Amino acid sequence: MAVGKRKIECPLYAEGTAVSEEDIKTRKVTHYEDHPDIRYSWTAGQAISRFLNGLKEGKILGVKCDGCKRIMVPPRMFCELCYKPIDGWVELKDTGTILTYSISYIDPDARPLPKPIVVALIQIDGASQNMAIMHLIGEIEPEKVYVGMRVKAVWKPENEREGSVTDIKYWKPLEG
């Protein structure tokens, strides 16, 4: 099985009598198929625009609230707890600590992934508690990842950055 190193033995779903491709193709199951084309272009807004432009420059930007004393990332224009405008911007480090993680072996269609993907919540250094960003972990064997592991951002080369969360390619272990 090409599912990384781990064997998956239990089925991901309860077994039943499946509708076969054949049943669908021969229209034994009566249906009408449509593929809607609905597109959006979400305005990033004041706070996230500044954050994304920061990433382009290789910086992780946060905001601070003098009410609850939190340093928040991703940034917002208002503190949702104190319900007031934020009090300023701060540049955070591109290092952090893994808060939690998971190793995924299967894609959304339940097909084995060629290589397992490690998704983690990373508590950014300098940001307040519960201010983590979700990203990928790389340059390490998946089974060696652990909660509390120190990591550092691996950035795309400057000319390839476009002001997106993927301007950071992934996070790699800080030690060694």
Added chain:
Amino acid sequence: MVAIVGVGFCGFNSTTPDLSWKEIVYEAAIKAYSDAGINPRRDVDSFVTCEEDFWEGVAISDEFVPDQLGAVVKPTCTVCSDFLYGLATAYMQIKSGLAEIVVLEAHSKASDLKTLGNAIRHAMDPIWLRPISRAHPYYLAALEMQIYMCERGLCEEDVARVVVKNKNNALLNPSAPYAANVKLEDVMRSPKVFDPLKKMEIAQTSDGAVILVVASDEVARKLTDTPIWIKGIGWWTETNSYDTASFSALYAYKAAKMAYKMAGIANPVKEVDFAEVDDRFAFKELQHIEALQFANKFEVARLLRDGYFDRDGVIPVNVSGGSLGVGNLLECTGGQKTLEVILQLRGEAGKRQIDAEVGVAQVWRYLPTFSGAVAVLGV
């Protein structure tokens, strides 16, 4: 009774490239809270928001609600419908004793949606209606317009006059991006993009948010000297499909009946001073005036021509400029109508102020529906 004690809005603009929808909502919310003199973190018992995932472009969009409203770790719920349905929900939460202060929110970031036509199309029955035509689904409105014009004996000018009235009314509304000094001949020259429907008879989309603070009788009297009372509210659905509809806005007639009954209104012409009605297609305003019983069904067009529904007429309709002047605000459309009624009743409508004590806000759930809601508000 239940009262509106605070109102705030942001917009309305044809596009808002500098603000995210959350930032638009935050701006409207702080205005509403300051207007009501409340702190949302301390004083609000429940938050009701109105949104539709396909307009937003995210599933379970209600999960994105709390932060910008000050509703983090508070009771929130979403009504997947227009703002006026949310007003009914807020009303019921207060009447049932579940809450004393409820915040109601709806917004539109229609400019983020790049394929409005396909989103509307997605609301059509996938097996029965969608395969029939690849045309932009505005043709659905034209189908309804055609039969309505036939049955009422309307000419093109009768419908075009709605555009003239509303876009000119909008000139006095600083929050109406589609205001224009248009004359009947301008509208008549507008191309029939969905014959008999003309391009200028279709409201274009706009962005914005409306927030209300709604309170129980007792709390309202403590918070403000100028509560706006919710005297009646109603909603109704006729059918889900174009092949079984009456094409006479029965949904609006029935919703109005429900709201009028609750408000104790027996003769709307005498007891209602003005109305904001859904005019996202110009002919819809005629249908809705009829459904709200402001005129006999064969008189609406003549009365409109005679100025009966003008800003200085007997029953002014869409003094704000309506959706033709302000824009189609998706699920916030009823919010804009309610906002205008509140501002007029409070005497805060600026240059377009009229003298009124009872106003009606009416909304349709837009294409492709035969649903709608009506609220009767008064001082």
